[in-house]
């Protein structure tokens with residue numbers, strides 16, 4: 629067993645066979661101009677800052693052949709999996725399914741819906757496509773994790789208070805021990821990121837733990 633320095637207290641990692649890295653929605657739609665994030669009025673450039681840290685985490689998991697799960701928010705081309713409440717929200721110039729500079733906004737298979745090239749999944753890595761904010765909603769993520777005997781999840785990606793937090797809460801309710809890597813997640817709103825980190829680890833870790841990528845890397849060194 630390895631202890632990773634975290635808040636509100638050390639995170640216990642039983643052994644390397646029980647852990648997976650979950651990288652949430654590092655897609656062009658959220659990180660590049662012309663995608664869904666910008667259509668909602670956000671400054672998407674601030675999300676780029678976490679890419680090098682996330683790459684270090686990916687490399688550490690890849691070097692040890694530990695499971696990596698990438699998630700991708702997107703909808704079928706007929707939008708049959710996009711409820712009107714989501715489709716009509718926002719009042720931006722471009723809605724989900726409209727054609728933008730990166731192809732159709734938030735539609736699976738479109739250029740803008742892909743994971744950014746710097747963090748592209750390797751062929752043996754799992755990609756979960758999801759229509760919602762949480763990665764357990766309308767996906768087979770839970771059965772994949774149970775089949776692999778995974779009990780511990782480390783979370784990274786965007787955005788901290790939307791898809792990352794929603795997925796972490798879903799995972800926590802399902803009994804997974806969840807650790808958020810603070811410098812490998814980002815939001816369009818720095819204050820929302822900070823608030824999310826604080827609410828996750830409040831009340832004795834009500835949703836889980838938070839730590840830095842450096843602490844994760846040191847922990848992984850100890851498990852070999």
Ligand code: C5J
Pocket residue numbers: 652653658701761786787788790791792
């Ligand atoms: C959002 C996400 N923000 N990946 N999606 O709509 O957080």
